Amino acid sequence: MNPPTHSNQPDKxxxxxxxxxxxxxxxVKGLWRDNPVFVQVLGMCPTLAVSNSATNAVSMGLATTFVxxxxxxxxxMLRNFIPKQVRIASYVLIxxxxxxxxxxxxxxxxxxxxxxxxxxxxxxxxNCVILGRAEAFASKNTVGFSFLDGLGMGLGFTFxxxxxxxxxxxxxxxxxxAMQVMPESFEKWVIMVLPPGGxxxxxxxxxxxxxxxxxxxxxE
Amino acid sequence: xxxxxxxxxxxxxxxxxxxxxxxxxHVVLALMPAAAFGVYVFGTGALLVMLTSTVFAVATEHxxxxxxxxxxxxxxxxxxxxxxxxxxxxxxxxxxWMTAIGSxxxxxxxKFIFGGLGCNVFNPALVGRAFLQAAFPGxxxxxxxxxxxxxxxxxxxxxxxxxxxxxxxxxxxxxxxLSAFKFDHVNSQSYDLVMGFCGGSAGETSAVFLLLGGIYLxxxxxxxxxxPVSVLLTVLVFSxxxxxxxxxxxxxxxxxxxxxxxxxxxxxMATDMVASPVTSTGVWVYGAxxxxxxxxxRLWGGLPEGVMYAILLTNAISPHIDNLIRPRVYxxxxxxxxx
Numbered sequence: 001m002n003p004p005t006h007s008n009q010p011d012k013x014x015x016x017x018x019x020x021x022x023x024x025x026x027x028v029k030g031l032w033r034d035n036p037v038f039v040q041v042l043g044m045c046p047t048l049a050v051s052n053s054a055t056n057a058v059s060m061g062l063a064t065t066f067v068x069x070x071x072x073x074x075x076x077m078l079r080n081f082i083p084k085q086v087r088i089a090s091y092v093l094i095x096x097x098x099x100x101x102x103x104x105x106x107x108x109x110x111x112x113x114x115x116x117x118x119x120x121x122x123x124x125x126x127n128c129v130i131l132g133r134a135e136a137f138a139s140k141n142t143v144g145f146s147f148l149d150g151l152g153m154g155l156g157f158t159f160x161x162x163x164x165x166x167x168x169x170x171x172x173x174x175x176x177x178a179m180q181v182m183p184e185s186f187e188k189w190v191i192m193v194l195p196p197g198g199x200x201x202x203x204x205x206x207x208x209x210x211x212x213x214x215x216x217x218x219x220e
Numbered sequence: 221x222x223x224x225x226x227x228x229x230x231x232x233x234x235x236x237x238x239x240x241x242x243x244x245x246h247v248v249l250a251l252m253p254a255a256a257f258g259v260y261v262f263g264t265g266a267l268l269v270m271l272t273s274t275v276f277a278v279a280t281e282h283x284x285x286x287x288x289x290x291x292x293x294x295x296x297x298x299x300x301x302x303x304x305x306x307x308x309x310x311x312x313x314x315x316x317w318m319t320a321i322g323s324x325x326x327x328x329x330x331k332f333i334f335g336g337l338g339c340n341v342f343n344p345a346l347v348g349r350a351f352l353q354a355a356f357p358g359x360x361x362x363x364x365x366x367x368x369x370x371x372x373x374x375x376x377x378x379x380x381x382x383x384x385x386x387x388x389x390x391x392x393x394x395x396x397x398l399s400a401f402k403f404d405h406v407n408s409q410s411y412d413l414v415m416g417f418c419g420g421s422a423g424e425t426s427a428v429f430l431l432l433g434g435i436y437l438x439x440x441x442x443x444x445x446x447x448p449v450s451v452l453l454t455v456l457v458f459s460x461x462x463x464x465x466x467x468x469x470x471x472x473x474x475x476x477x478x479x480x481x482x483x484x485x486x487x488x489m490a491t492d493m494v495a496s497p498v499t500s501t502g503v504w505v506y507g508a509x510x511x512x513x514x515x516x517x518r519l520w521g522g523l524p525e526g527v528m529y530a531i532l533l534t535n536a537i538s539p540h541i542d543n544l545i546r547p548r549v550y551x552x553x554x555x556x557x558x559x
Contacts, residue, residue, distance in 0.1 A: 189356070
C-alpha cells in the first residue's frame with residue numbers, strides 16, 4: 001500500500017487556495033459570486049440589446065472589459081486628487097476617453113462588428129457596471145486591486161453576455177459564432193433574436209443561477 | 221387522541237358546491253361543440269393540434285408541480301382549458317412540435333411563473349399564442365382551406381414536421397376572411413362567417429357554436445356575461461360608425477363581429493376570471509377597451525387579426541381599471557369629509 005502523498009487535511013485545491021488570498025479574490029468575485037449580469041443585474045441595456053449573437057455578445061463584453069479595467073486603473077491612480085464634489089463628472093470623462101479609444105479600435109479591427117454593435121459602443125460610457133465599480137471600488141482601493149477587480153468584473157460581464165448570446169443565436173438563427181450548427185431545415189425561432197428573446201433568455205439564466213445559489217445555500 | 225383544530229375564517233361559512241374544477245369542467249364542455257365543429261371543417265389535423273396542445277399543457281402543469289414538490293393541480297382542469305384554448309386558436313395544420321412548445325410556454329411562462337392558477341396576469345393560452353406568433357410567424361399564418369375532400373384521411377404534412385425542423389407546406393394555403401379582406405379586399409359571405417364555413421384557426425370559426433357555449437356558461441352563472449357583451453357591442457358600434465362613414469374602405473360591422481377569433485376571444489379568453497377586473501363597471505370598461513383595440517388593430521394595424529394583442533394589453537391594465545373604478549364601501553358617505 002502506497003503511503004498517501006497528501007496530508008490528511010481536506011484538500012483545498014489550487015484555485016480555492018488562490019482564492020483565499022485577497023488579490024485573487026478581487027479577481028474571482030466578478031466572475032462568479034458578484035457576477036455583474038447574473039448577480040448584480042447591472043448593465044442591462046447592452047446585455048439585452050447586443051446579445052442577439054455570440055459574436056456580438058463577446059465583442060461587446062471584451063470592449064466593456066477593456067474600458068472597465070483601464071478606467072478602474074486610472075481612477076484608482078487619481079483617487080487622491082479628484083475632489084469629492086466633481087468625482088462623477090471626472091469618472092465619466094475618464095471612461096469616455098477609453099470608450100473613444102475602444103470605438104476606434106473596433107472600427108480598425110472589424111467594421112462589421114462596429115456596425116452590428118452600433119450605438120451601444122458609445123453607450124458603454126453610461127454602463128452602470130463601469131460607473132459602479134469606479135464609485136464602489138476603484139475610488140477606494142489600490143491600483144493593483146482595482147486592475148484585478150476591473151478585469152474580473154469585465155470577464156464576468158463577458159461570460160454573462162456569452163451565455164445569453166449563445167442561446168439566442170443558436171435558437172434564433174441556427175448558428176454559433178456565425179457557424180451553422182443546426183441542420184439546414186432548422187426552423188428559426190424569430191422571437192429569440194428580437195428584443196423579447198433577450199428578456200426571456202436573461203430571465204431563464206437568472207432563474208438557473210438563482211436556483212443553483214439557493215440549492216447551495218440550503219446544503220450549507 | 222386527534223388534535224382538535226379550530227378553524228377561524230371570514231364569511232361566507234356556507235358554501236355552495238361550485239368549486240373551481242366544477243366551473244372549469246363546464247367551460248371544457250362549453251368549448252366542445254366549437255372544437256368538434258373545427259374538426260368537422262378542417263379534419264384530422266385540427267383534432268391532432270387540439271389534442272397535442274391539451275396533453276402538453278396538462279403534462280407541463282403536472283411536471284412543474286412535481287418539480288417544486290407540490291401537489292399536482294391538473295385536476296382543476298384549468299391547464300386543460302388553457303391547452304384546449306391554445307389549440308383552438310392555432311391554424312389547423314400547425315406543426316405539432318410547435319404546438320407542444322406553445323403549450324409548455326403557456327403554462328410555464330403564462331401561469332406557473334406567476335404562482336399558478338389565480339395569480340396569472342395574462343390569459344395563459346394567449347401568452348403561448350403570442351410567443352408562437354413572434355417565434356414562428358410563417359407557420360402561424362399558414363392556413364388550410366375548409367372542407368377539403370380528403371380532410372379526415374389525409375393529414376397535412378406540416379402537422380408532422382420533425383421537431384425543430386421547418387414544416388413543408390403542401391399545396392395551396394388558404395386565407396382567412398380577415399386576411400382576405402385586409403390584403404385583397406375580398407368580403408366574405410355573412411352566412412358563412414356566422415356558421416363557420418370559412419378558413420381560420422382550428423376552433424374559432426363557428427360563431428354559432430361559440431355563442432351557444434357562451435350562453436350556456438352565462439346561464440349557469442359561470443361566466444361574466446358583461447365582458448363578451450361589452451366587447452361585441454363596442455366592436456359593433458365602433459366598426460359600424462366607420463362603415464357608415466366610408467363603406468368602401470371599412471367592412472360591415474357584421475363582418476367585424478363574426479370574422480376571425482373575436483367570438484372565441486370575447487367569450488372564452490377575455491373572460492379569464494383572474495385576468496379581468498372584478499367590479500361590474502370595471503368589466504364594462506374592460507370589454508370596451510378590448511373592443512376598441514380590436515377594431516383599431518384590424519382596421520389600421522399591420523396585422524389582419526388583433527384579438528390576441530387586444531386582450532393581452534387589456535389584461536395588463538385590468539388591475540388599474542379596478543383601482544380607478546372602486547365601488548363605494550357600504551355604509552360610507554359618497555365623499556368622505558376631510559377630518
